[in-house]
Amino acid sequence: MDGMTVFLTNSNQHINIGKEKPSRNGFVYVKNPHLDLMEEDILYHLDLGTKTHNLPAMFGDIKFVCVGGSPNRMKAFAEFMQKELGHEGEDNDVKDICPGTDRYSMYKHGMGIPSISIMLHELIKLLHHAKCCDVTIIRIGTSGGLGVEPGSVVITDVAVDSFFKPQFEQVILDRVVTRSTELDQDLASELLECSRGIKDFPALMGHTMCTYDFYEGQGRLDGALCCFSNEKKLEYLKRAYNAGVRNIEMESTVFAAMCRLCGLKAAVVCVTLLNRLEGDQIKASHEVLAEYQRRPQQLIATLIKKRLELINDKELLDNAVV
Protein backbone atom coordinates (compact mmCIF):
# COMPACT_ATOMS: atom_id res chain seq x y z
CA MET A 1 0.00 0.00 0.00
CA ASP A 2 2.98 2.31 0.32
CA GLY A 3 4.46 2.54 -3.12
CA MET A 4 4.14 1.57 -6.71
CA THR A 5 6.60 -0.76 -8.30
CA VAL A 6 7.19 -1.77 -11.84
CA PHE A 7 8.48 -5.24 -12.41
CA LEU A 8 9.69 -5.73 -15.93
CA THR A 9 9.98 -9.41 -16.50
CA ASN A 10 11.64 -10.74 -19.59
CA SER A 11 9.84 -14.01 -19.76
CA ASN A 12 12.33 -15.00 -22.44
CA GLN A 13 12.85 -14.68 -26.13
CA HIS A 14 11.19 -18.08 -26.43
CA ILE A 15 7.93 -16.25 -26.25
CA ASN A 16 8.63 -14.44 -29.51
CA ILE A 17 7.28 -17.14 -31.76
CA GLY A 18 9.55 -17.84 -34.73
CA LYS A 19 11.79 -15.29 -36.33
CA GLU A 20 9.26 -13.48 -38.49
CA LYS A 21 8.89 -9.78 -38.22
CA PRO A 22 6.08 -9.03 -35.79
CA SER A 23 3.03 -7.46 -37.30
CA ARG A 24 2.69 -3.73 -37.06
CA ASN A 25 -0.26 -4.32 -34.77
CA GLY A 26 1.92 -6.08 -32.23
CA PHE A 27 4.05 -3.01 -31.55
CA VAL A 28 3.51 -0.79 -28.55
CA TYR A 29 2.71 2.57 -29.95
CA VAL A 30 2.43 6.04 -28.57
CA LYS A 31 -0.21 8.43 -29.84
CA ASN A 32 1.85 11.57 -29.90
CA PRO A 33 3.11 13.19 -33.11
CA HIS A 34 5.46 15.46 -31.13
CA LEU A 35 7.70 12.65 -29.87
CA ASP A 36 9.37 12.07 -33.26
CA LEU A 37 10.40 15.71 -33.35
CA MET A 38 12.22 15.58 -30.03
CA GLU A 39 15.99 15.35 -30.20
CA GLU A 40 16.02 13.43 -26.93
CA ASP A 41 13.29 11.99 -24.74
CA ILE A 42 14.13 11.87 -21.06
CA LEU A 43 11.98 9.43 -19.09
CA TYR A 44 12.35 11.52 -15.98
CA HIS A 45 10.75 9.27 -13.38
CA LEU A 46 12.43 6.14 -14.78
CA ASP A 47 15.86 7.78 -14.97
CA LEU A 48 16.33 6.67 -18.58
CA GLY A 49 16.78 8.58 -21.83
CA THR A 50 16.84 7.88 -25.57
CA LYS A 51 20.31 9.42 -25.94
CA THR A 52 21.88 8.00 -22.79
CA HIS A 53 20.58 4.41 -23.07
CA ASN A 54 20.21 1.87 -25.86
CA LEU A 55 16.61 1.11 -25.08
CA PRO A 56 15.96 -1.49 -27.84
CA ALA A 57 19.00 -3.50 -26.71
CA MET A 58 18.08 -3.18 -23.05
CA PHE A 59 14.33 -3.75 -23.22
CA GLY A 60 13.39 -4.76 -26.79
CA ASP A 61 12.65 -8.40 -25.93
CA ILE A 62 10.22 -7.71 -23.09
CA LYS A 63 6.92 -9.57 -23.40
CA PHE A 64 5.49 -9.23 -19.92
CA VAL A 65 5.21 -6.20 -17.70
CA CYS A 66 3.81 -6.45 -14.20
CA VAL A 67 2.80 -3.33 -12.33
CA GLY A 68 2.16 -3.56 -8.62
CA GLY A 69 1.46 -1.56 -5.56
CA SER A 70 4.27 -2.13 -3.13
CA PRO A 71 8.04 -2.45 -3.53
CA ASN A 72 8.27 -5.27 -0.98
CA ARG A 73 5.48 -7.19 -2.61
CA MET A 74 7.08 -6.80 -6.04
CA LYS A 75 10.48 -7.89 -4.76
CA ALA A 76 8.85 -10.99 -3.32
CA PHE A 77 7.16 -11.50 -6.68
CA ALA A 78 10.46 -11.24 -8.55
CA GLU A 79 12.02 -13.84 -6.26
CA PHE A 80 8.98 -16.07 -6.61
CA MET A 81 9.10 -15.81 -10.43
CA GLN A 82 12.79 -16.64 -10.47
CA LYS A 83 12.05 -19.81 -8.56
CA GLU A 84 9.03 -20.69 -10.68
CA LEU A 85 10.93 -20.22 -13.95
CA GLY A 86 13.81 -22.31 -12.67
CA HIS A 87 16.37 -19.52 -12.61
CA GLU A 88 16.86 -19.86 -8.89
CA GLY A 89 20.22 -21.60 -8.94
CA GLU A 90 21.65 -19.32 -11.59
CA ASP A 91 21.45 -16.19 -9.65
CA ASN A 92 20.40 -15.54 -6.12
CA ASP A 93 20.21 -11.79 -6.31
CA VAL A 94 16.99 -10.68 -7.86
CA LYS A 95 18.61 -7.41 -8.87
CA ASP A 96 20.65 -9.37 -11.38
CA ILE A 97 17.75 -11.26 -12.84
CA CYS A 98 19.18 -10.20 -16.18
CA PRO A 99 22.70 -8.93 -15.51
CA GLY A 100 23.81 -5.74 -17.17
CA THR A 101 20.30 -4.46 -17.63
CA ASP A 102 17.69 -3.21 -15.25
CA ARG A 103 15.43 -6.09 -16.00
CA TYR A 104 14.05 -5.97 -12.51
CA SER A 105 13.46 -2.34 -11.77
CA MET A 106 11.73 -0.66 -8.90
CA TYR A 107 10.10 2.69 -9.41
CA LYS A 108 8.42 4.01 -6.31
CA HIS A 109 5.09 5.55 -7.05
CA GLY A 110 2.08 5.99 -4.88
CA MET A 111 -1.52 5.00 -4.94
CA GLY A 112 -4.10 6.39 -7.25
CA ILE A 113 -4.83 7.41 -10.80
CA PRO A 114 -2.39 10.36 -11.10
CA SER A 115 0.47 8.29 -9.78
CA ILE A 116 0.00 5.23 -12.01
CA SER A 117 -0.72 7.52 -14.97
CA ILE A 118 2.71 9.20 -14.75
CA MET A 119 4.37 5.79 -14.56
CA LEU A 120 2.37 4.46 -17.53
CA HIS A 121 3.20 7.45 -19.76
CA GLU A 122 6.88 6.81 -19.24
CA LEU A 123 6.66 3.01 -19.29
CA ILE A 124 4.72 3.07 -22.58
CA LYS A 125 7.26 5.48 -24.08
CA LEU A 126 10.02 3.11 -22.91
CA LEU A 127 8.36 0.10 -24.60
CA HIS A 128 7.83 2.20 -27.73
CA HIS A 129 11.40 3.49 -27.90
CA ALA A 130 12.63 -0.07 -27.22
CA LYS A 131 10.51 -1.32 -30.18
CA CYS A 132 8.80 -3.97 -28.07
CA CYS A 133 5.97 -5.97 -29.61
CA ASP A 134 3.20 -8.27 -28.42
CA VAL A 135 3.48 -7.01 -24.88
CA THR A 136 1.15 -8.22 -22.14
CA ILE A 137 0.80 -5.91 -19.16
CA ILE A 138 -0.82 -6.98 -15.90
CA ARG A 139 -1.60 -4.86 -12.88
CA ILE A 140 -1.53 -6.93 -9.70
CA GLY A 141 -2.65 -5.44 -6.44
CA THR A 142 -4.94 -5.37 -3.46
CA SER A 143 -8.52 -4.15 -3.23
CA GLY A 144 -11.65 -4.06 -1.14
CA GLY A 145 -14.05 -6.85 -2.03
CA LEU A 146 -17.76 -6.54 -2.59
CA GLY A 147 -19.86 -9.52 -1.56
CA VAL A 148 -16.96 -11.95 -2.00
CA GLU A 149 -14.89 -13.80 0.60
CA PRO A 150 -11.73 -11.97 1.72
CA GLY A 151 -8.80 -13.49 -0.14
CA SER A 152 -10.73 -13.90 -3.39
CA VAL A 153 -8.82 -12.96 -6.53
CA VAL A 154 -10.85 -10.78 -8.89
CA ILE A 155 -9.89 -10.86 -12.57
CA THR A 156 -11.32 -7.65 -14.01
CA ASP A 157 -13.46 -7.88 -17.13
CA VAL A 158 -14.08 -4.13 -17.20
CA ALA A 159 -13.03 -1.25 -14.98
CA VAL A 160 -15.82 1.14 -14.01
CA ASP A 161 -15.92 4.56 -12.36
CA SER A 162 -17.81 5.66 -9.21
CA PHE A 163 -20.99 5.80 -11.26
CA PHE A 164 -20.48 2.20 -12.50
CA LYS A 165 -19.72 3.40 -16.04
CA PRO A 166 -17.01 1.64 -18.09
CA GLN A 167 -15.15 4.85 -18.81
CA PHE A 168 -12.37 7.12 -17.68
CA GLU A 169 -12.71 10.89 -17.87
CA GLN A 170 -9.39 12.40 -18.88
CA VAL A 171 -8.98 16.16 -18.54
CA ILE A 172 -6.92 17.37 -21.51
CA LEU A 173 -6.07 21.05 -21.10
CA ASP A 174 -9.52 22.13 -19.93
CA ARG A 175 -11.51 19.68 -22.02
CA VAL A 176 -12.94 16.45 -20.58
CA VAL A 177 -12.45 13.43 -22.86
CA THR A 178 -14.15 10.10 -22.14
CA ARG A 179 -12.12 6.94 -22.77
CA SER A 180 -13.16 3.29 -22.77
CA THR A 181 -11.89 1.11 -19.94
CA GLU A 182 -12.43 -2.30 -21.50
CA LEU A 183 -9.69 -4.82 -20.93
CA ASP A 184 -8.49 -7.69 -23.14
CA GLN A 185 -11.24 -10.31 -22.86
CA ASP A 186 -9.10 -13.19 -24.14
CA LEU A 187 -6.42 -12.46 -21.58
CA ALA A 188 -9.01 -12.26 -18.78
CA SER A 189 -10.48 -15.62 -19.84
CA GLU A 190 -7.01 -17.16 -20.07
CA LEU A 191 -6.30 -15.97 -16.51
CA LEU A 192 -9.59 -17.41 -15.22
CA GLU A 193 -8.75 -20.69 -16.95
CA CYS A 194 -5.29 -20.67 -15.35
CA SER A 195 -6.83 -20.05 -11.91
CA ARG A 196 -8.86 -23.25 -12.21
CA GLY A 197 -5.66 -25.24 -12.44
CA ILE A 198 -4.41 -23.99 -9.07
CA LYS A 199 -5.53 -25.96 -6.02
CA ASP A 200 -7.81 -24.11 -3.53
CA PHE A 201 -7.61 -20.89 -5.47
CA PRO A 202 -10.70 -18.65 -5.08
CA ALA A 203 -10.88 -16.63 -8.30
CA LEU A 204 -13.69 -14.99 -10.20
CA MET A 205 -14.29 -12.54 -13.01
CA GLY A 206 -16.09 -9.27 -12.32
CA HIS A 207 -16.16 -5.50 -12.69
CA THR A 208 -13.63 -3.49 -10.73
CA MET A 209 -14.66 -0.06 -9.49
CA CYS A 210 -11.95 2.59 -9.47
CA THR A 211 -12.28 5.66 -7.23
CA TYR A 212 -10.25 8.82 -6.66
CA ASP A 213 -10.52 8.51 -2.90
CA PHE A 214 -10.08 5.74 -0.33
CA TYR A 215 -12.47 7.14 2.30
CA GLU A 216 -15.46 9.24 1.18
CA GLY A 217 -15.28 7.97 -2.41
CA GLN A 218 -15.43 4.31 -1.33
CA GLY A 219 -18.09 4.85 1.29
CA ARG A 220 -15.84 4.32 4.32
CA LEU A 221 -17.21 5.47 7.66
CA ASP A 222 -13.78 5.83 9.29
CA GLY A 223 -12.15 8.80 7.55
CA ALA A 224 -11.53 12.28 8.97
CA LEU A 225 -14.57 13.38 6.99
CA CYS A 226 -17.82 11.44 6.66
CA CYS A 227 -21.26 12.92 6.07
CA PHE A 228 -23.31 9.82 5.23
CA SER A 229 -24.97 7.11 7.30
CA ASN A 230 -24.17 3.42 7.41
CA GLU A 231 -27.46 2.84 5.57
CA LYS A 232 -26.52 5.19 2.70
CA LYS A 233 -23.14 3.52 2.46
CA LEU A 234 -24.61 0.02 2.24
CA GLU A 235 -27.25 1.16 -0.23
CA TYR A 236 -24.47 2.47 -2.51
CA LEU A 237 -22.24 -0.58 -2.17
CA LYS A 238 -25.18 -2.90 -2.88
CA ARG A 239 -26.03 -0.89 -5.98
CA ALA A 240 -22.40 -1.34 -7.07
CA TYR A 241 -22.68 -5.08 -6.43
CA ASN A 242 -25.86 -5.27 -8.50
CA ALA A 243 -24.09 -3.44 -11.33
CA GLY A 244 -21.53 -6.26 -11.37
CA VAL A 245 -18.78 -4.70 -9.24
CA ARG A 246 -16.84 -7.29 -7.19
CA ASN A 247 -13.94 -5.18 -5.94
CA ILE A 248 -12.86 -1.55 -5.47
CA GLU A 249 -9.41 -0.03 -5.98
CA MET A 250 -7.84 3.22 -7.22
CA GLU A 251 -5.94 2.64 -10.47
CA SER A 252 -7.80 0.35 -12.87
CA THR A 253 -9.73 2.80 -15.08
CA VAL A 254 -6.75 4.89 -16.20
CA PHE A 255 -4.65 1.73 -16.53
CA ALA A 256 -7.24 0.10 -18.80
CA ALA A 257 -7.81 3.27 -20.84
CA MET A 258 -4.14 4.05 -21.50
CA CYS A 259 -3.09 0.46 -22.28
CA ARG A 260 -5.99 0.04 -24.66
CA LEU A 261 -5.12 3.22 -26.55
CA CYS A 262 -1.47 2.18 -26.89
CA GLY A 263 -1.97 -1.38 -28.13
CA LEU A 264 -1.02 -3.23 -24.95
CA LYS A 265 -2.94 -6.37 -23.97
CA ALA A 266 -3.87 -5.50 -20.41
CA ALA A 267 -5.31 -7.28 -17.38
CA VAL A 268 -6.04 -6.33 -13.77
CA VAL A 269 -5.76 -9.02 -11.07
CA CYS A 270 -6.41 -7.89 -7.50
CA VAL A 271 -6.92 -9.87 -4.35
CA THR A 272 -9.58 -8.63 -1.91
CA LEU A 273 -8.41 -7.92 1.66
CA LEU A 274 -11.88 -7.59 3.19
CA ASN A 275 -15.55 -7.68 2.29
CA ARG A 276 -16.70 -4.05 2.25
CA LEU A 277 -20.30 -5.10 2.92
CA GLU A 278 -19.05 -6.21 6.34
CA GLY A 279 -16.73 -3.36 7.35
CA ASP A 280 -14.15 -0.71 6.50
CA GLN A 281 -11.03 -1.54 8.47
CA ILE A 282 -8.73 -4.43 7.59
CA LYS A 283 -8.86 -6.94 10.44
CA ALA A 284 -6.90 -9.93 9.09
CA SER A 285 -3.45 -10.66 10.53
CA HIS A 286 -0.26 -9.72 8.71
CA GLU A 287 0.34 -13.41 7.93
CA VAL A 288 -3.08 -13.89 6.39
CA LEU A 289 -2.74 -10.66 4.38
CA ALA A 290 0.69 -11.72 3.15
CA GLU A 291 -0.74 -15.02 1.96
CA TYR A 292 -3.59 -13.20 0.19
CA GLN A 293 -1.13 -10.94 -1.59
CA ARG A 294 0.81 -13.88 -2.96
CA ARG A 295 -2.28 -15.13 -4.82
CA PRO A 296 -2.20 -12.72 -7.80
CA GLN A 297 1.53 -13.50 -8.14
CA GLN A 298 0.77 -17.21 -8.22
CA LEU A 299 -1.78 -16.69 -10.98
CA ILE A 300 0.60 -14.63 -13.15
CA ALA A 301 3.36 -17.20 -12.66
CA THR A 302 0.97 -19.90 -13.84
CA LEU A 303 0.06 -17.86 -16.93
CA ILE A 304 3.68 -17.17 -17.88
CA LYS A 305 4.71 -20.78 -17.34
CA LYS A 306 1.78 -21.98 -19.44
CA ARG A 307 2.77 -19.67 -22.26
CA LEU A 308 6.39 -20.79 -22.07
CA GLU A 309 5.30 -24.42 -22.24
CA LEU A 310 3.11 -23.68 -25.24
CA ILE A 311 6.10 -22.16 -27.01
CA ASN A 312 8.29 -25.08 -26.09
CA ASP A 313 5.64 -27.49 -27.39
CA LYS A 314 5.47 -25.54 -30.61
CA GLU A 315 9.23 -25.62 -30.96
CA LEU A 316 9.22 -29.38 -30.42
CA LEU A 317 6.50 -29.68 -33.05
CA ASP A 318 8.40 -27.49 -35.51
CA ASN A 319 11.51 -29.56 -34.96
CA ALA A 320 9.52 -32.75 -35.46
CA VAL A 321 8.19 -31.46 -38.78
CA VAL A 322 11.66 -30.51 -39.94
Added chain:
Amino acid sequence: MDGMTVFLTNSNQHINIGKEKPSRNGFVYVKNPHLDLMEEDILYHLDLGTKTHNLPAMFGDIKFVCVGGSPNRMKAFAEFMQKELGHEGEDNDVKDICPGTDRYSMYKHGMGIPSISIMLHELIKLLHHAKCCDVTIIRIGTSGGLGVEPGSVVITDVAVDSFFKPQFEQVILDRVVTRSTELDQDLASELLECSRGIKDFPALMGHTMCTYDFYEGQGRLDGALCCFSNEKKLEYLKRAYNAGVRNIEMESTVFAAMCRLCGLKAAVVCVTLLNRLEGDQIKASHEVLAEYQRRPQQLIATLIKKRLELINDKELLDNAVV
Protein backbone atom coordinates in the same frame (compact mmCIF):
# COMPACT_ATOMS: atom_id res chain seq x y z
CA MET B 1 9.06 13.15 -7.01
CA ASP B 2 9.05 9.55 -5.90
CA GLY B 3 7.26 9.52 -2.60
CA MET B 4 5.34 11.47 -0.07
CA THR B 5 6.74 12.15 3.32
CA VAL B 6 5.26 13.57 6.42
CA PHE B 7 7.54 15.47 8.69
CA LEU B 8 6.00 16.15 12.05
CA THR B 9 7.97 18.84 13.73
CA ASN B 10 7.36 19.70 17.31
CA SER B 11 8.45 23.29 17.24
CA ASN B 12 8.26 23.26 21.01
CA GLN B 13 5.79 23.73 23.81
CA HIS B 14 7.01 27.33 24.01
CA ILE B 15 4.62 28.05 21.19
CA ASN B 16 1.66 27.16 23.37
CA ILE B 17 1.32 30.56 25.02
CA GLY B 18 0.68 30.35 28.75
CA LYS B 19 -1.12 27.48 30.46
CA GLU B 20 -4.69 28.41 29.65
CA LYS B 21 -6.89 25.86 28.02
CA PRO B 22 -6.80 26.43 24.27
CA SER B 23 -10.05 27.60 22.75
CA ARG B 24 -12.30 25.00 21.24
CA ASN B 25 -11.61 26.64 17.90
CA GLY B 26 -7.92 25.86 18.07
CA PHE B 27 -8.46 22.10 18.12
CA VAL B 28 -8.08 19.97 15.06
CA TYR B 29 -11.41 18.41 14.50
CA VAL B 30 -12.71 15.63 12.33
CA LYS B 31 -16.13 15.87 10.75
CA ASN B 32 -17.26 12.34 11.25
CA PRO B 33 -19.88 11.30 13.82
CA HIS B 34 -18.97 7.61 13.38
CA LEU B 35 -15.47 7.92 14.84
CA ASP B 36 -16.70 8.31 18.42
CA LEU B 37 -18.57 5.03 18.12
CA MET B 38 -15.50 3.03 17.10
CA GLU B 39 -13.90 0.93 19.79
CA GLU B 40 -10.53 1.35 18.15
CA ASP B 41 -9.31 3.47 15.25
CA ILE B 42 -6.42 1.95 13.33
CA LEU B 43 -4.51 4.50 11.26
CA TYR B 44 -3.57 1.83 8.76
CA HIS B 45 -1.10 3.72 6.57
CA LEU B 46 0.59 5.38 9.57
CA ASP B 47 0.88 2.11 11.51
CA LEU B 48 -0.65 3.69 14.63
CA GLY B 49 -3.81 2.97 16.59
CA THR B 50 -5.86 4.52 19.39
CA LYS B 51 -5.59 1.36 21.49
CA THR B 52 -1.97 0.52 20.82
CA HIS B 53 -0.51 4.03 21.19
CA ASN B 54 -0.95 6.93 23.59
CA LEU B 55 -1.47 9.49 20.86
CA PRO B 56 -1.99 12.59 23.09
CA ALA B 57 1.27 11.86 24.93
CA MET B 58 3.15 11.14 21.73
CA PHE B 59 1.82 13.90 19.50
CA GLY B 60 -0.34 16.27 21.57
CA ASP B 61 2.16 19.15 21.55
CA ILE B 62 2.62 19.32 17.79
CA LYS B 63 2.18 22.81 16.35
CA PHE B 64 3.71 22.42 12.90
CA VAL B 65 3.22 19.73 10.33
CA CYS B 66 5.12 19.75 7.06
CA VAL B 67 4.05 17.55 4.21
CA GLY B 68 6.40 17.04 1.30
CA GLY B 69 6.90 15.08 -1.86
CA SER B 70 10.07 13.08 -1.45
CA PRO B 71 11.56 11.10 1.46
CA ASN B 72 15.09 12.29 0.67
CA ARG B 73 14.01 15.90 0.49
CA MET B 74 12.15 15.63 3.79
CA LYS B 75 15.08 13.94 5.50
CA ALA B 76 17.28 16.80 4.33
CA PHE B 77 14.65 19.19 5.65
CA ALA B 78 14.59 17.51 9.06
CA GLU B 79 18.38 17.77 9.30
CA PHE B 80 18.25 21.39 8.16
CA MET B 81 15.58 22.24 10.76
CA GLN B 82 17.59 20.57 13.52
CA LYS B 83 20.53 22.80 12.64
CA GLU B 84 18.40 25.92 12.32
CA LEU B 85 16.71 25.37 15.68
CA GLY B 86 20.05 24.78 17.37
CA HIS B 87 19.39 21.11 18.22
CA GLU B 88 22.32 19.98 16.12
CA GLY B 89 24.74 19.18 18.91
CA GLU B 90 22.13 17.40 21.02
CA ASP B 91 21.41 14.66 18.64
CA ASN B 92 22.96 13.84 15.32
CA ASP B 93 20.47 11.26 14.21
CA VAL B 94 17.40 12.87 12.81
CA LYS B 95 15.41 9.74 13.61
CA ASP B 96 15.83 10.61 17.28
CA ILE B 97 14.80 14.22 16.92
CA CYS B 98 12.47 13.49 19.84
CA PRO B 99 13.58 10.16 21.29
CA GLY B 100 10.94 7.62 22.19
CA THR B 101 8.41 9.02 19.79
CA ASP B 102 8.17 9.08 16.04
CA ARG B 103 8.52 12.81 15.94
CA TYR B 104 10.22 12.58 12.61
CA SER B 105 8.23 10.07 10.65
CA MET B 106 8.37 9.06 7.06
CA TYR B 107 5.26 7.79 5.36
CA LYS B 108 5.82 6.93 1.75
CA HIS B 109 3.03 8.11 -0.45
CA GLY B 110 3.04 9.02 -4.08
CA MET B 111 2.08 11.96 -6.16
CA GLY B 112 -1.40 13.20 -6.72
CA ILE B 113 -4.70 13.94 -5.08
CA PRO B 114 -5.69 10.35 -4.09
CA SER B 115 -2.34 9.73 -2.48
CA ILE B 116 -2.17 12.92 -0.39
CA SER B 117 -5.85 12.55 0.50
CA ILE B 118 -5.30 9.13 2.14
CA MET B 119 -2.39 10.55 4.14
CA LEU B 120 -4.40 13.62 5.20
CA HIS B 121 -7.38 11.59 6.42
CA GLU B 122 -5.11 9.61 8.73
CA LEU B 123 -2.90 12.55 9.71
CA ILE B 124 -5.94 14.66 10.64
CA LYS B 125 -7.37 11.77 12.67
CA LEU B 126 -3.99 11.46 14.40
CA LEU B 127 -3.95 15.17 15.31
CA HIS B 128 -7.56 14.87 16.49
CA HIS B 129 -6.98 11.77 18.62
CA ALA B 130 -3.83 13.42 20.02
CA LYS B 131 -5.91 16.50 21.00
CA CYS B 132 -3.59 18.90 19.17
CA CYS B 133 -4.56 22.53 18.91
CA ASP B 134 -3.52 25.60 16.92
CA VAL B 135 -1.81 23.47 14.32
CA THR B 136 -0.20 25.00 11.24
CA ILE B 137 0.24 22.66 8.28
CA ILE B 138 2.39 23.48 5.29
CA ARG B 139 2.80 21.53 2.09
CA ILE B 140 6.23 22.09 0.55
CA GLY B 141 7.03 20.74 -2.87
CA THR B 142 8.02 21.22 -6.46
CA SER B 143 5.94 22.48 -9.37
CA GLY B 144 5.99 23.74 -12.91
CA GLY B 145 6.12 27.52 -13.10
CA LEU B 146 3.99 29.73 -15.31
CA GLY B 147 5.65 32.91 -16.54
CA VAL B 148 8.04 33.03 -13.58
CA GLU B 149 11.79 32.33 -13.44
CA PRO B 150 12.73 28.72 -12.62
CA GLY B 151 13.64 28.60 -8.94
CA SER B 152 10.90 31.02 -7.89
CA VAL B 153 9.02 30.08 -4.74
CA VAL B 154 5.27 30.41 -5.13
CA ILE B 155 3.23 30.96 -1.94
CA THR B 156 -0.29 29.91 -2.84
CA ASP B 157 -3.13 32.30 -2.08
CA VAL B 158 -5.73 29.97 -3.52
CA ALA B 159 -5.58 26.56 -5.19
CA VAL B 160 -7.57 26.24 -8.41
CA ASP B 161 -8.61 23.31 -10.60
CA SER B 162 -7.95 22.75 -14.34
CA PHE B 163 -10.74 25.21 -15.10
CA PHE B 164 -9.15 27.89 -12.88
CA LYS B 165 -11.94 27.57 -10.30
CA PRO B 166 -11.09 27.79 -6.56
CA GLN B 167 -12.77 24.50 -5.77
CA PHE B 168 -12.26 20.79 -5.34
CA GLU B 169 -14.84 18.31 -6.52
CA GLN B 170 -15.09 15.45 -4.05
CA VAL B 171 -16.99 12.35 -5.10
CA ILE B 172 -18.88 11.05 -2.04
CA LEU B 173 -20.48 7.72 -2.82
CA ASP B 174 -21.80 8.70 -6.25
CA ARG B 175 -22.54 12.33 -5.43
CA VAL B 176 -20.18 15.17 -6.44
CA VAL B 177 -19.65 17.74 -3.68
CA THR B 178 -17.83 21.02 -4.34
CA ARG B 179 -15.45 22.26 -1.63
CA SER B 180 -13.65 25.56 -1.26
CA THR B 181 -9.88 25.55 -1.73
CA GLU B 182 -9.05 28.83 -0.02
CA LEU B 183 -5.98 28.83 2.16
CA ASP B 184 -5.20 30.83 5.30
CA GLN B 185 -4.55 34.37 4.02
CA ASP B 186 -2.74 35.54 7.18
CA LEU B 187 -0.36 32.61 7.00
CA ALA B 188 0.32 33.24 3.30
CA SER B 189 1.06 36.92 4.03
CA GLU B 190 3.30 35.97 6.95
CA LEU B 191 5.24 33.62 4.65
CA LEU B 192 5.62 36.33 1.99
CA GLU B 193 6.83 38.73 4.69
CA CYS B 194 9.35 36.11 5.89
CA SER B 195 10.62 35.59 2.34
CA ARG B 196 11.53 39.28 2.12
CA GLY B 197 13.93 38.83 5.00
CA ILE B 198 15.96 36.16 3.17
CA LYS B 199 18.73 37.39 0.89
CA ASP B 200 18.32 36.73 -2.86
CA PHE B 201 15.10 34.81 -2.35
CA PRO B 202 12.71 34.96 -5.33
CA ALA B 203 9.24 34.52 -3.84
CA LEU B 204 5.78 35.61 -4.92
CA MET B 205 2.15 35.01 -4.09
CA GLY B 206 -0.15 33.53 -6.73
CA HIS B 207 -2.74 30.93 -7.62
CA THR B 208 -1.62 27.32 -7.85
CA MET B 209 -3.32 25.09 -10.38
CA CYS B 210 -3.81 21.47 -9.35
CA THR B 211 -4.32 18.78 -12.00
CA TYR B 212 -5.04 15.04 -11.95
CA ASP B 213 -2.45 14.34 -14.60
CA PHE B 214 1.14 15.34 -15.26
CA TYR B 215 1.06 15.02 -19.07
CA GLU B 216 -2.22 15.65 -20.91
CA GLY B 217 -3.77 17.54 -18.00
CA GLN B 218 -0.87 19.98 -17.73
CA GLY B 219 -0.55 20.46 -21.49
CA ARG B 220 2.73 18.58 -21.88
CA LEU B 221 3.70 17.61 -25.44
CA ASP B 222 5.99 14.76 -24.35
CA GLY B 223 3.68 12.08 -22.92
CA ALA B 224 2.75 8.75 -24.47
CA LEU B 225 -0.53 10.39 -25.48
CA CYS B 226 -0.91 13.90 -26.87
CA CYS B 227 -3.65 15.11 -29.20
CA PHE B 228 -3.16 18.88 -29.12
CA SER B 229 -0.80 21.31 -30.85
CA ASN B 230 1.88 23.49 -29.31
CA GLU B 231 -0.35 26.48 -30.09
CA LYS B 232 -3.32 25.01 -28.17
CA LYS B 233 -1.05 24.20 -25.26
CA LEU B 234 0.34 27.74 -25.08
CA GLU B 235 -3.11 29.25 -25.49
CA TYR B 236 -4.28 27.24 -22.44
CA LEU B 237 -1.25 28.01 -20.31
CA LYS B 238 -1.53 31.74 -21.12
CA ARG B 239 -5.18 31.68 -20.13
CA ALA B 240 -4.14 30.09 -16.86
CA TYR B 241 -1.52 32.82 -16.37
CA ASN B 242 -4.11 35.52 -17.04
CA ALA B 243 -6.40 33.92 -14.45
CA GLY B 244 -3.62 34.40 -11.89
CA VAL B 245 -2.01 30.94 -11.96
CA ARG B 246 1.75 31.05 -11.31
CA ASN B 247 2.49 27.36 -10.85
CA ILE B 248 1.04 23.89 -11.50
CA GLU B 249 1.19 20.80 -9.30
CA MET B 250 -0.96 17.83 -8.32
CA GLU B 251 -2.01 18.02 -4.65
CA SER B 252 -2.98 21.53 -3.58
CA THR B 253 -6.76 21.57 -4.09
CA VAL B 254 -7.56 18.55 -1.93
CA PHE B 255 -4.96 19.64 0.63
CA ALA B 256 -6.57 23.10 0.91
CA ALA B 257 -10.11 21.72 1.00
CA MET B 258 -9.50 19.09 3.68
CA CYS B 259 -7.37 21.29 5.97
CA ARG B 260 -9.94 24.08 5.78
CA LEU B 261 -12.78 21.75 6.73
CA CYS B 262 -10.85 20.38 9.70
CA GLY B 263 -9.71 23.65 11.26
CA LEU B 264 -6.05 23.50 10.26
CA LYS B 265 -4.27 26.69 9.20
CA ALA B 266 -2.79 25.60 5.90
CA ALA B 267 -0.28 26.91 3.37
CA VAL B 268 1.26 25.62 0.15
CA VAL B 269 4.83 26.61 -0.74
CA CYS B 270 6.26 25.16 -3.94
CA VAL B 271 9.38 26.00 -5.87
CA THR B 272 9.14 26.02 -9.67
CA LEU B 273 11.57 23.75 -11.54
CA LEU B 274 10.97 25.17 -15.01
CA ASN B 275 8.88 27.78 -16.83
CA ARG B 276 6.16 25.83 -18.63
CA LEU B 277 5.75 28.64 -21.19
CA GLU B 278 9.24 27.69 -22.37
CA GLY B 279 9.14 23.88 -22.32
CA ASP B 280 8.01 20.59 -20.79
CA GLN B 281 11.13 18.69 -19.81
CA ILE B 282 13.27 19.67 -16.83
CA LYS B 283 16.68 20.75 -18.12
CA ALA B 284 18.41 22.12 -15.03
CA SER B 285 21.26 20.12 -13.48
CA HIS B 286 20.80 17.99 -10.37
CA GLU B 287 22.80 20.54 -8.36
CA VAL B 288 20.62 23.44 -9.47
CA LEU B 289 17.44 21.45 -8.81
CA ALA B 290 18.70 20.48 -5.36
CA GLU B 291 19.34 24.13 -4.54
CA TYR B 292 15.84 25.05 -5.77
CA GLN B 293 14.27 22.39 -3.57
CA ARG B 294 15.98 23.76 -0.47
CA ARG B 295 14.22 27.11 -0.90
CA PRO B 296 10.79 26.19 0.48
CA GLN B 297 12.58 24.55 3.44
CA GLN B 298 14.51 27.75 4.06
CA LEU B 299 11.28 29.73 4.09
CA ILE B 300 9.54 27.41 6.55
CA ALA B 301 12.60 27.44 8.84
CA THR B 302 12.47 31.23 8.85
CA LEU B 303 8.78 31.21 9.75
CA ILE B 304 9.20 28.74 12.61
CA LYS B 305 12.22 30.59 14.00
CA LYS B 306 10.35 33.89 13.81
CA ARG B 307 7.42 32.42 15.73
CA LEU B 308 9.72 30.94 18.36
CA GLU B 309 11.41 34.32 18.82
CA LEU B 310 8.04 36.03 19.15
CA ILE B 311 7.13 33.64 21.95
CA ASN B 312 10.45 34.15 23.66
CA ASP B 313 10.00 37.94 23.43
CA LYS B 314 6.55 37.63 24.95
CA GLU B 315 7.90 35.50 27.78
CA LEU B 316 10.56 38.08 28.50
CA LEU B 317 7.89 40.78 28.50
CA ASP B 318 5.63 38.78 30.83
CA ASN B 319 8.52 38.22 33.19
CA ALA B 320 9.35 41.95 33.12
CA VAL B 321 5.78 42.85 34.05
CA VAL B 322 5.77 40.37 36.94
